[in-house]
Amino acid sequence: MKVVKFGGSSVADAGQLQKVKNIVTSEDNRRVVVVSAPGKRYSGDQKVTDLLIKLGESIQHDQVDHEVYKMIVDRFQSMVDELNLPLNVLEEVRKRLEYSMEQVQKKEAKAIDSLKSCGEDGTALILSAYLRQEGYDSSYVNPKEAGILVRDEPGGALVLEESFDQLYRLRERREILVIPGFFGYTPEGTLVTFSRGGSDITGSIVAAGLQAELYENFTDVDSVYCVNPMYVDRPKELTSLTYREMRELSYAGFSVFHDEALIPAFKAKIPVCIKNTNNPSAPGTMITADLPDRDSHVVGIASDKGFLNLYVSKYLMNRELGFGRKLLQILEDEGVSFEHAPSGIDDMSVVLRDHQLPPEKEEVVVGRIKEELKVDTVIIERDMAMIMIVGEGMNQTIGIASQAACAFREADVNIEMINQGSSEVSMMFGVKTEGLADAVQSLYRTFFE
Structure with missing residues (x-):
């Protein structure tokens, strides 16, 4: 079994979701999919999560920003329309969004977390519906149903150990499971988000819980580069890294992974492969527990x-x-x-x-x-x-x-x-x-x- 995670640029619009569908269905063992909120479609565009944060701030100041609300709904509507999905899919996305907005208005605990999670939730609902429409057996799986239990901590949720046993039960299901990233639930049932970039954390948790053969993380680059391309033209690509190297690099500014993301996979010794949604045939960068053979000491x-x-x-x-x-x-x-x-x-x-x-x-x-x-x-x-x-x-x-x-x-x-x-x-x-x-x-x- 492979757990496959797609970042924001990979699910930014209907065209990208078609690529995701092709990647997921190209191998039978890609049975569990974790998705982010829609990212930027072009330079100058806004990420859906950023729009949700703006919307939440406006509600907290008793001035609902209807323009931002419309921008969020329009992003999901364009996906539903272009993929020819039934309108009830959009209605479900809208219903969950408006419920979270009401929670913020009522000043309920963690209501902003609930609102921020609507990006990932909407992507998962749309992708699972699209897979079903294309003839594949697929289900949306809410993190609560999956068993992702967390402890609420300042700065972001932390996964509880009992999550991994609960997640393992998903192996019994035969269909393609689509799980929204970025959030889990406390044992009391409160939705709590991970720190920003937390969909990577969800993917790593799910891979560890399912004891996956491989965790594939699809983004918009062919591989990890040895240095930021903003400073060096056409830098060397890295074919392999260790977990410790990737965590150090992530902490110090590498944008491929959130710096906490690999910890669950690291503990479970699940290999991770970073691949490109727009070029899935590229080998990518493999991240493993053991030090690979290499000539250079600085990676x-x-x-x-x-x-x-x-x-x-x-x-x-x-x-x-x-x-x-x-x-x-x-x-x-x-x-x-x-x-x-x-x-x-x-x-x-x-x-x-x-x-x-x-x-x-x-x-x-x-x-x-x-x-x-x-x-x-x-x-x-x-x-x-x-x-x-x-x-x-x-x-x-x-x-x-x-x-x-x-x-x-x-x-x-x-x-x-x-x-x-x-x-x-x-x-x-x-x-x-x-x-x-x-x-x-x-x-x-x-x-x-």
Whole structure:
């Protein structure tokens, strides 16, 4: 059995859904399909999930944006019309949308989550109806029926272990099952969404629960590239990666996968293949638990903007018991999560996503650090970018850091911070955002040309 997941660009319109139908029905063992909400059809278009969020915000302000509502319904209606599906399919999509809108108006708990889930839900209803119309035995399966149980957590739902046993029972069904991604249900029956990009998480959960032979994730690229094509023209394609490499790359800016998406598949040791809906015959990129044979030790260069560095120094900090804990406790008290925390004898840096520390919160945090920790210096450095070189074989290779440092020197970009995790799968460098493109290009020349 294969579990097949299709991203937003793969289900953006009726033409794309026809491609999805052809891919799913081309192999008998593609029996479980997970779908995203319709994505952009062209540059400048809007994703349905973004429209649903706008609609929800307007309802919360007691001003229903009827234009946005019409845009959402029109997206689904165009699919139904072009695929010649019965009108009752559109009515079911509209009914679920309007029910969720009423929940938001009544200020019900998690009503916005319910509204946001309507994109994936609508896609699943339409695709399953289309498959039936084309003569295939197919059913829409709601995540509650499938058994996707979650715990509601700030920032997104987390799957509960009992989900996997319940999902396994779907193997008994013979038809093509279409499951909407992005959401699950608490044991009490409340709909909760995963974090953004969560349809990938659903696909991984379903593949793990069904103990699938393979989890195929269809997107709009032939494979994963070793670097962002925005910075390097025609970069090298990657035919294979390990789970750990893909997770590191996803975290640091690779847009193919949500950075939490592979965890269920990783735990169940389900291989994952990233393929292109628009070119399904391309081999794609295979992601596995074991390190494949390869010549290069560095497999990818990931990068992301929007960071800041909170730098703190205090003489004899290393002798002060609990200093690091107290500093991080202040951040926790103020609802700020951190990404990295490299430290020295008398100083410590805490790297945060820029949005975690808006100016009003920055004033409170800096004030508490000065008053409670009696530090010598507190500096906030914004406009930071992170660059990560990734590869399982790096820990067995001498000179990787030296090569990287030379690449930064050749790009004339100063390294503000270096951090290497104990896993030795990745090495991270902090630079000013203005030097990001030059640094990435120089690293690419060093490790891949």
